[in-house]
Amino acid sequence: MTAIMRRELNSYFTSPIGYVYLAVFYLLCGFMYTQVIASGYSSMSYVFSYIFTFCMFLVPILTMRLMSEDRKQKTDQLLLTAPVSLTEHVMGKFLAALIVYTLGIAVTILQAFVISLYTTVNWAVFAGSFVGILLLGAACIGIGMFISSLTENQVIAAVAGFAVMLFLSLFDSLADLVSISWLKSVVLGMSFYTRFYDLTLGVLDFADIFFFLSVAAVFIFLTSRVLEKRRWS
């Protein structure tokens, strides 16, 4: 697992993908941050709610080649015939993407630290938001990785990833269209934004944490099933 993770991590930074992703992420984060500071707020919550929107669209860039590239280059023959289980294989890839993602969102710690030099920062709320954005990323990476495993074309993986992320980020507005109350609560319960919003309030609700973790776990599992299924067809 660590071998695959390290190789994948290296490949983010031997190709432009890792740099481009981080540059765009830092740029957007920095832009939102200056907006917040300029308008006289000291709360990071605004920054985080902006991050929510664009990070979902950046994650497919991280995940697009995660599985598809191996299949295209036929390096999956090496990985699948090595004495490594499918779970290790998939987890290695997942963790590599998650580490790059964490490098991205870690910039908010620096931003909060700068604010803390001038005024007090509510670190509990910050921690909640940070955990929220991290878990959101884990879930999105899981989904993106799954999409990447379905194709051997990176571009298709990226575009399909964008489409799914767009749908997910707008999921809670679906709730307004539903008049049946139980269905409405189901839709809201599955909405990434609603789940995330709770966490940004500094409320570490077990249900929200569990929601994101299970989405990630389900898609990690599904990815390994895709690899397994390919052997049989």
Add this chain to the structure above:
Amino acid sequence: MIEVNHLVKQYGVKRAVDDISFEVEKGEILGFLGPNGAGKSTTMNIITGYLSATEGTVTIDGHEILDDPTAAKKLIGYLPEFPPLYPDMTVNEYLEFVFDLKKVALPKKAHLDEICGLVRVDDVRGRLIKNLSKGYKQRVGLAEALIGNPEVLILDEPTVGLDPKQIIEIRTLVKKLGESHTVILSSHILPEVQAVCERVIVINHGLLVADGRPDELSRELSSDHKLTLRVEGPEKKVANALASIGGMEKVVQLGEREPGCFDFTVEAESGNDIRRSVFRAMASGGWPILSMRSSELSLEDIFLQLTEDPTTDNKGGAGK
């Protein structure tokens, strides 16, 4: 060491591998011969656990590839048809990655140095794989298979795309490796398999058509009844003399190739070795034979012969 039992692989309606069974003893070099699309790669992919069989089992040293994949895969070094290389890595980075991936317990640096020396990639270890020539890529692929000193080596057409010198190097290397490993090597070139392997399995259209030692196989496929001759002497008379040899079926005159010398192809009844009779017939006429060789069988001929000859058992066993 390797047991393959009634392997079947079905792709939709197409049977890529159809009921193939064989065993490979420890230390044996087994050649896998078949034309492109015969099912060689599919069989190898199943043995290494990359694909699953529709039916049948593969056991490596007692470990079933499906039930106990990690233990079985630890014993196998696999060089697929296209070496699974990451173009953006240097040779060294790649080999270190494979070393870690296979969780090898040997001393890393010494082991990699040894393998690089063996397959001769020492001088390119710092270069990016994408910049290497085909021959070097193939050798890096071979190095990948050798990492961890697996007992079983499975090499899918290791000499494809190499120049003649490299081909000989790789063959020599495989022979050397065969002293300490169990090797399965696939090829669509008959002489290659004959040069390297102690035993040959021939497959065509997913079926196992022959299994035996290369010399047995070549006897099986003996084309001694079909010769190409160059004889110095009058064309007509020589042709008549050849035609009068007992058992001769066909004499074809190919014309004058050297001044005063004529080429012929002659074909006798199958299984009838006429080389001596040809010699005597020519000697009695006083016409020197300048060359005589068995007409080479193309691979297609071999398969036709193996699959169509009614005396050959279609489902394996031939030459056993």
